[in-house]
Amino acid sequence: MTMIQALNSALADKLADDADVLIFGEDVGYFGGVFRVTAGLQERFGLQRCFDAPIAESGIIATAIGMGAYGLRPVPEIQFADYILPAYDQLVSEAARLRYRSSGEFTAPITVRSPYGGGIFGGQTHSQSPEAIFAHITGLKTVIPSTPYDAKGLLIAAIEDDDPVIFLEPKRLYNGPFDGRPDQQVPGWHGHPAAEVPEGLYRIPLGKAATVREGEAATVLAYGTMVHVALSAIEECGIDAELIDLRSIVPLDIDAIVASVQKTGRCVILHEASRFGGFGGELSALVQERCFYHLEAPVERVCGWDTPYPHAFEWDYFPGPARLIKALRRVTGEA
Incomplete structure (x- = not known):
């Protein structure tokens, strides 16, 4: 599988495994996402499990936090990591602090997926790498996969985690690994060739290098x-x-x-x-x-x-x- 296919497989497997998991965001439903990561999921699982949201990142994350506090496990997508800043207050002031503020009565088990980094000539509005601003916030977890195998296992683990996870997906790796030069492909996926992504659920623990x-x-x-x-x-x-x-x-x-x-x-x-x-x-x-x-x-x-x-x-x-x-x-x- 490519990383896109591996992420799609992880989402499909969790939607099938857990009725509390749902996916929403800009263009993730009928269109299948701007990078096609959610392609086919609405058709397979229905409009209530995979649906589109308005272009309102703060509203997307606020809604996900409410869903998580209610007991669901939402996987909202922010179409590009550059667009996440309107939702930053919700992530910092609400999602990251909910468990502590409620003495453990409520949690925010949300997994915020977002394509990040360069590789599409998107410049400063579509290609930034903002991981450091999330790493600084106590209560948020930040995950960045490098292979299709890791992407699927880490995403499943993130969805099952009871705390909010920022899941950043490197755009340059969506369809294959590349080094720092145009059109120059790096050989191999460090022990996990693109084809070797298992079907079904498996997990890679968060925090294990x-x-x-x-x-x-x-x-x-x-x-x-x-x-x-x-x-x-x-x-x-x-x-x-x-x-x-x-x-x-x-x-x-x-x-x-x-x-x-x-x-x-x-x-x-x-x-x-x-x-x-x-x-x-x-x-x-x-x-x-x-x-x-x-x-x-x-x-x-x-x-x-x-x-x-x-x-x-x-x-x-x-x-x-x-x-x-x-x-x-x-x-x-x-x-």
Whole structure:
């Protein structure tokens, strides 16, 4: 399966498994979603289980919170992650705090799906990577898959979770993995080829990182599209780096990060979002706090530019293999 097919399979399996699960959002019903992730679900499960919503992101999320408090498990879609800001107050002030404010009497078991990141030349209105603003909010979980296999297992786990989950789907991976150069496909899905997505329910625990590639020279921390960029760079430069796919940034598998960095003594962090205020800063601080006496070089970050997202220079904005290779050579002393 492609990632689109895997996500569609996860949604279909949960709709069939649990009568409390429902899907709604802009164009997700009859049209099947702008990227076709929900294609065929309304026809199969009916208008009350998969339906369209007005172009009102705050209303979509507010409605989902009410549904969740009532006992349902809604999976609202925000058509692009860039559009989620009108609903940010609902997510922060209501969804994230409902369990605590009600002393556990109510929860918000909602899974907010949204395509995110670049790859379609959408610029600063359709291609942003806002994961850091969700990671900062206590009570929200943030998940970012990198393969079809992970996407299905993580989405099922997210839907079954009793807390609100922001499920960000990298657009560049919807139909296959790509590195930082146009039309350049990365070989393989790090152990999970596109065809190997099981039918039926299976789960990948939230907060459990995956070791994509073992190595001794340095640790690369990545998630989403950047996992494939990192794999391409490591294979190209020949440095024996260990690659960790975080899968979720909240909850974060700190134990896996610490074990890897203590082994290699070096760390490079890779993400598509802008560097300043990005989640890489938090990762860098955590590594420094827990691995200081094991580090043989400063922690490096390879990120997007600290500028508005450029339409015309999208492939230059992306942290590509060349930029990661330079960072790996610096931390290993090969520069």
